[in-house]
Amino acid sequence: RIGFDLGASDRKVSAVIDSKAVFSEEVVWNPGMQTDPRYHYHEIMSMLYRAAAPDFRT
Numbered sequence: 001r002i003g004f005d006l007g008a009s010d011r012k013v014s015a016v017i018d019s020k021a022v023f024s025e026e027v028v029w030n031p032g033m034q035t036d037p038r039y040h041y042h043e044i045m046s047m048l049y050r051a052a053a054p055d056f057r058t
Helices: 037-052
Strands: 004-005 012-015 020-028
Touching: 004 020, 004 037, 012 037
Parallel strands: none
Antiparallel strands: 004 012, 012 020
């Protein structure tokens, strides 16, 4: 499972397998300064892919 939280000053994503956290990331961002929807799409998809891909887990 993947969960995420998009805030005005940071975004967070976590991945859980069998009730065990396998990935967690918190990144500072300022989405209000970005008017291009592609920026938001790219940033959100990027964090979801990192949470889902075992090669990127730390």
